[in-house]
Amino acid sequence: MNIHEYQAKERFRAAGIPVPPGEVARTPDEAESIARGFGGTVVVKAQVHSGGRGKAGGVKLAKTPEEAREHAARILGMQIKGLTVERVLVTPAEDITSEAYVGVLVDRKSQAPTFMVSAEGGVDIEEVAATHPEAIRRLAVDPRYGLLPHQALWLANSLYDDPAVMKRAAKAIGQLYRAFVDSGASMAEINPLITTADGEVKAIDAKMSIDDNELFRRPEVAAMRDTSAEPPSETKAREASLSYVKLDGSVGCCVNGAGLAMATMDLVKFYGGEPANFLDIGGSSNPEKVVAALEIITSDPNVKVILFNIFGGITRCDDVANGIVEATRRIDIKVPIVIRLTGTNEEQALEILERAGFSAFTSMDEVVEKAVALSKA
């Protein structure tokens, strides 16, 4: 789960990291009044779950409250990478002496939270990693000990020469690790961590992703979810315990298992079609889940055909077939449905489906070709 900059900053502040003040506005009026409260130059920043806000014009400097209002008016409602900006963060502009990058994420290879820091902040760390990796210092944190004070200092040591600044940054790095662990995060990032003329360090941007699997035990973090920042269909899918990702194509896919679901989408593409979504209904033959899946898929106006691809392993195909039949009875589907089932009790399942008037297949390739054809009809 991604959270907004302003939310990540709240978590960072609570962990003690020096974060400049800032308030969230949902209207140009609010932005103006916040800017007036701060006085002086402010920054108006779009709050969306997406990188590249700056390039998209979502971050603007405002010298006066009126200017803040104008920027907010332009930014609110703007689309950035398909996401609508609903809020802006208004925060005093800082006098920046240097910009560094400090981030921590769960690294697959070291199987541990891993820090990356670089004196080249304010830019995309991926780019730094690609063009001059020697500018990045890395450290895998042994999760049994946490980030040790000397390790934080070792990281800060690569960013700053001034001992006082180095120690302040080490402290902030330690606090970032604290925030990361206490939030159940999979990634937390300060980019840039700035220094000011008087040697203070401050986090002027903040990013954090939460491990969805941590949410059950962190209700205060789960409450940070912003459903307005995702398509309503994904909210609905999550509530129905379905894995769903909306895409731009016309072949609605409903598959059991994530790997098979991806392979199905790939095969749609292989045969010249475009998948409308990723959807994993899991191992269940529960009609309720099938109903929810069908409702989600059909709510996408681009969908021209619905493709089921079910592998019956532990799940019996006849159970799933009954679930599909019942679900389609309960909701009115306007687009054709093609179904492939194979595995346990395949024959009975095909019979059930054909009796109910569905095109039923046992070959994955055949059913995908058929779906692609229908999507272009």
Place this chain on the structure above:
Amino acid sequence: MNIHEYQAKERFRAAGIPVPPGEVARTPDEAESIARGFGGTVVVKAQVHSGGRGKAGGVKLAKTPEEAREHAARILGMQIKGLTVERVLVTPAEDITSEAYVGVLVDRKSQAPTFMVSAEGGVDIEEVAATHPEAIRRLAVDPRYGLLPHQALWLANSLYDDPAVMKRAAKAIGQLYRAFVDSGASMAEINPLITTADGEVKAIDAKMSIDDNELFRRPEVAAMRDTSAEPPSETKAREASLSYVKLDGSVGCCVNGAGLAMATMDLVKFYGGEPANFLDIGGSSNPEKVVAALEIITSDPNVKVILFNIFGGITRCDDVANGIVEATRRIDIKVPIVIRLTGTNEEQALEILERAGFSAFTSMDEVVEKAVALSKA
């Protein structure tokens, strides 16, 4: 640092352990009014830093508030193993179905916090360990992981058959570990952990020792120190950063280094005397420390002679000699002082001391014999 039962119970409660209510009384009146508040039978328990309260008559059952008052009157002011009872804890009597022992301490061999639990609670665990060690289940906690839930359950599993009780006890054991770590304890103990007729578990006694080295970072724990529970001389020694333990003999000892201080006491005994104290002044030749040491030793009316035993290593003997001379000028000492110095700059030191009129030796045995003789004069 030892803390009282009622203080340990506060820590346990804060960690979530089920601890029955209880209030502290400093007078019989208070005890009566607390007992009235609870209603029913209460227990009146002496609060002293010592085991064996029960045998000493420091724990009494009271059926009525008046009886509570009477018991409190008897217990308050009582001496238990040389310590005066200043407070009693008044707590409702519990209906006890079973008594178990649950304790955790830092174990030298495993270099880890180590749990001991036994279904034979309410008695001295040392005795259980000596007579039937198989009745104790032990577990060393890897400090990097803490007490894991399954480990707590494994411990509880040896205490109870009833699954619900077992799970409640496992929870309490986990909470005890939390309290132990969060208090910077070196030992924490529930003895007994009782069960009631309805299957609840409760900690009806509580003991905890704090690692002195943790106090600097735990002011809320340090504030629990009860200086009324130790001789004033030990309070004073601690404030002067001296290691001091009061004993019953007549030879006051002032030594640099803990090992040498113990060896000096042993030698006093070897030559037929009795040490009045353990006192390590550390490596310092600072007159202030010597003054504090002399004040502490001379405040003990049993002291008949003061014995200095100083090994000059890094510390120079002449510096220490000067410190002793200056300190004795500043306070008036009524008992003889004998001094042994050896090591670096020994000759100069002996000269300084003899000029100031002290008996000065270089042999440890000689000086101790002399001190013992003086203590009997």
Place this chain on the structure above:
Amino acid sequence: MAIFIDNDTRLVVQGITGRDGSFHTRQMMEYGTRVVAGVTPGKGGQRFEGPAGESVPIFDTMDEAVTETGANCSVIYVPPAFAADAILEAADAGVDLVVAITEGIPVLDMARAHAFARDRGVRVLGPNCPGVISPGKSKVGILPAQIVTEGPVGVVSRSGTLTYEAVFQLTHVGIGQTTCVGIGGDPLIGTNFVDCLAAFEADAETGAVVMIGEIGGTDEQEAAAYVQSHLTKPVVGFVAGQTAPPGRRMGHAGAIISGSAGTAEEKIRAFEENGIAVAKRPVDIVGLIQDALA
């Protein structure tokens, strides 16, 4: 022969009395897995009834289960909040292999659990995996037994149903398997492709390997390099997720393209560059394996 599990596998089921645990325990017993014990705290002393009238003792703790029955392998069907601790308990109790089926374990819990298991030299398979089956010998996990048959192909995969698909098609044309391993869809897994490739290379009965990857991470790239440098046996590969958008989690917690790393294209290229025959469609796996075994 086979890898990881065989006729000597003595299994204890953690969470044996739960809905999934009891269902799959019966399935495993039916297949012939030697299930020697179950663990459910608070149910120690009871017995679990198998499908054919046989019964298995239930213990409160793994320690007792292993001590009493000599179990050397455990499988975990406990809810995510308790699963990491169950892995630690199994590792502590001294089994050699822990198969963690549970999906949804917090990743920081797993970071600690993997460190713990590494310290003790215990192999963890998963979590969030379908388990492992050595046809004709033993099955540990949730893989459907009816789709496998004995034969010369080793199968290793990050996904469940996609593996079933491939294995089913192999079995359908009469090509059997030595062992099929689902390594799991989480970002931090205990046994990776390289571990399985090394085991298949060392297994005399395995003649060829099918390796099924997906987007996310760079395990496939490292596996490809390992194939080039260490494997004498032919490997057929498939990678799911060519149409997955970057930055979105595709069901599996580990199936997400972060930055430029972890795309299907990168993985397919790594496979091809290191001598792995890549199937464009799942159905092509069969033909490539037939060629490899020919």
Place this chain on the structure above:
Amino acid sequence: MAIFIDNDTRLVVQGITGRDGSFHTRQMMEYGTRVVAGVTPGKGGQRFEGPAGESVPIFDTMDEAVTETGANCSVIYVPPAFAADAILEAADAGVDLVVAITEGIPVLDMARAHAFARDRGVRVLGPNCPGVISPGKSKVGILPAQIVTEGPVGVVSRSGTLTYEAVFQLTHVGIGQTTCVGIGGDPLIGTNFVDCLAAFEADAETGAVVMIGEIGGTDEQEAAAYVQSHLTKPVVGFVAGQTAPPGRRMGHAGAIISGSAGTAEEKIRAFEENGIAVAKRPVDIVGLIQDALA
């Protein structure tokens, strides 16, 4: 020969610019210890001036210090709040031996630090110890150099000044030492009696060993059993604290009799039962060693 440190010891001083650190660094340099680096965060790039005009580079981190100078040993003079982390930093940086002088480190910090060092195979001496000196070769810590001389006796002790006392008396009668080790007065120490006894047994130049124990714990008992089963060289023992009351801490955090364990009587009995000649008074150590070497 000698144990733990010798002419090949290349020392880095953690906390070199502090009051104790700078004083003892000069003492060590004067004795001839090869001090190759110092560490004080924030003072990297400066130099530490030795007593004879030579100077030593200071680094911000142990990692740099070890990488730049090839140090293989570190000594710690940092305050208790930071000392456990300093031990971890040293262990992480790859030295073989960490000598922790600092007194007053919380015991739970040390439990973690010892586990960390064990994982990495790094020897920790102490904490709360005076260090180690191999006369004529190297000194690491705070032992007074003028009381030692080269010779055949290995000395190991839990206490500082009591050791000085014994060593001074040996030197006084012309009996020198291979190495004198202060293992420290804390309850959790990295190197114990048995470790030192094993090293002295393996050291060709050591002809006899003095072992000075005190109340608290059962390390002396285990050491006595080890002497019986593993040592061919004679051992002379002394135990301080016969007059110490139970349950009271005698200066050292580890010097406390808990329950029935850890009394001086128990330790002396264990010494005697295992063939260790026990000195009744510190002064008797000399005679017993003379007998042992005769």
